[in-house]
Each structure stands twice: as C-alpha cells, then as structure tokens.
Amino acid sequence: MYKSGRKDQRVSGNLLRKAAELLLDLLYPPVCPFCGQISPGGICDKCRTKIVYISGPRCMRCGKPVRDESYEFCEDCSRQESGITCGLNLWLHKEPVAGALYRFKYHNRRNYGKIFAGELAARYADQLRRWEAEEIIPVPLHRSRRRKRGFNQAEILARELGAAAGIPVRTDVLFRVKKTSPQKSLGKKERQANLKGAFAVSGAWNPGKNVVLIDDIYTTGATLDRAAKMLRKAGARNVYFLTISIGQGI
Structure with a gap:
C-alpha cells in the first residue's frame, strides 16, 4: 500500500511538471537560441545549417579539431x-554559437540550457555509456560570482543532461573556494597561478571510478584540468568532460 502510494505521487508529480511545461510553452513559446525566432523544436532548421559540429580528426584528450589523424593531440595537450x-565538445566556438552562449551566461537565458543539454545528450549519450559514467559534476562558480549572476550555467547543463541520460548529478562534491580572474585574459603561467587553490573536494565524497565534468566552454582547458586533478586526487579513477563549445585546433 505504501509503495503504491509513492508510485501514485510520482505519477502525479510527473503530470504536474508536464502541465507546467505546457503552460510555460503557451505563455513563453520556445525560441531558437541562435536567432531568437519561435521554434518549438529548439534550434531552427536555418540556424542548424550555420552551427559547426565537431567531427573528424580531433585531439584525443580535449576533443579540439586537428588537421589530420596523424595528430594524436592538439598543440596544447601535447605539451x-x-x-x-x-x-568531447559539441560545436566550434564561433558565431552563432559564441553569441548564444554569451546570452545564456550573461543575459539570463537559462532556458537555453535545456536545448544545449538536449543536443549533448543526443550526440554523446552512447559515449557516456562507453565511459561508464557514474556521476556528472558541473564546474562550480565561486559563491560571489554565482550570487551576482543568479545561477551556474554549468549546473543547468549538468542537471538537464543527467535527467536525459539517467546519470546522477552531484553539486555537493566540487567547490570553488577562491575567487579567480577570467582565464581568457591571462597567459599560461598566470592561468596556473590564478587557479592554484581555486577548487576543493568534499571530504564526505565517496568517489566513483568514472566521473564527468560539465562546463559550457573549453577555452584554455586550465579550469577543467585543475578541477580534474582535484577529483583524481580525491580518488576518481577517470575524469572525463563534455562542453558545448571549443576553439579551433591545429
């Protein structure tokens, strides 16, 4: 009887969520994140022809495109x-992707997260299974930056992807304990110094063998690398990552 009651509650909860989503779609019709036109399917057909999906030869570590298969790693990863x-990454970081991600992060377009995560799930769900991913962990923001922005874009992506792929999402594992400067404005040595002591891992975490970090953009890779090293130090065997976009390789 108790189990039946819990099942009924879950069904009722799912129906309420679906009804709420339908109501929101009526009040605020879904729009394409790239052109802003109403598009019930997310990305409109016209914009889909403009975005560049990552394919072909790519770096075996960061997923950045390389000229041909003779390059196992991009220039940065080889050093x-x-x-x-x-x-792995979804798209090249060029227009219209760059503008959409900027609006997602800085213009409070949180609804884009579901579309982007849906694209990740459609393209990389099989890869997550091959990685035997046990947990998804979003790259955290420092509390002051999160308070100013109002949300963590990586967490939105992680929660949507976790729901689509059926993988637990952990936001209680990795923490940003040091406020850092934007990485893109710094040189290599400055980036490393900037991130020193930036992350901490919960001592209560029982690490999975295979975890996946989620972030929106792979810029220099320094942030993901530092976070990965902290998770490995805490006991994770493998740390993979997925991002929405990445720059052009060699």
Whole structure:
C-alpha cells in the first residue's frame, strides 16, 4: 500500500511538471537560441545549417579539431600532462554559437540550457555509456560570482543532461573556494597561478571510478584540468568532460 502510494505521487508529480511545461510553452513559446525566432523544436532548421559540429580528426584528450589523424593531440595537450582522461565538445566556438552562449551566461537565458543539454545528450549519450559514467559534476562558480549572476550555467547543463541520460548529478562534491580572474585574459603561467587553490573536494565524497565534468566552454582547458586533478586526487579513477563549445585546433 505504501509503495503504491509513492508510485501514485510520482505519477502525479510527473503530470504536474508536464502541465507546467505546457503552460510555460503557451505563455513563453520556445525560441531558437541562435536567432531568437519561435521554434518549438529548439534550434531552427536555418540556424542548424550555420552551427559547426565537431567531427573528424580531433585531439584525443580535449576533443579540439586537428588537421589530420596523424595528430594524436592538439598543440596544447601535447605539451603538458593533464588530470583529464578524455573530453568531447559539441560545436566550434564561433558565431552563432559564441553569441548564444554569451546570452545564456550573461543575459539570463537559462532556458537555453535545456536545448544545449538536449543536443549533448543526443550526440554523446552512447559515449557516456562507453565511459561508464557514474556521476556528472558541473564546474562550480565561486559563491560571489554565482550570487551576482543568479545561477551556474554549468549546473543547468549538468542537471538537464543527467535527467536525459539517467546519470546522477552531484553539486555537493566540487567547490570553488577562491575567487579567480577570467582565464581568457591571462597567459599560461598566470592561468596556473590564478587557479592554484581555486577548487576543493568534499571530504564526505565517496568517489566513483568514472566521473564527468560539465562546463559550457573549453577555452584554455586550465579550469577543467585543475578541477580534474582535484577529483583524481580525491580518488576518481577517470575524469572525463563534455562542453558545448571549443576553439579551433591545429
């Protein structure tokens, strides 16, 4: 009787959520994140022809495109060790992707997160299974930055992807304990110094063998690498990552 009651509650909860989503769609019709036109399917057909999906030869560590298969790693990854086992990205960071991600982060377009995560799930759900991913962990923001922005874009992506792929999402594992400067404005040595002591891992975490970090953009890779090293130090065997976009390789 008790189990039946809990099942009925779950069914009722799912129906309420679906009804709420339908109501929101009526009040605020879904729009394409790239052009802003109403598009019930998310990305409109016209914009889908403009975005560049990552395919073909790519770096075996960061997923950045390389000229041909003779390059196992991109120039950056070939020069340094990393805590990252392997990572993949969805699109090249160029227009219209760059503008959409900027609006997602800085213009409070949180609804874009569901569309982006849906694209990740559609393209990389099989890869998550091959990685035997046990937990998804969003790259955290420092509390002051999160308070100013009102949300963590990586957490939105992680929760949507976790729901689509059926993988637990952990926001109680990795923490940003140091406020850092934007990485893109710094040189290599400055980036490393900037991130020193930036992350901490909960001592209560019982690490999975295979975890997946989620972030919106792979810029220099320094942030993901530092986070991965902290998770590996805490006991994770493999740390993979997925991002929405990445720059052009060699």
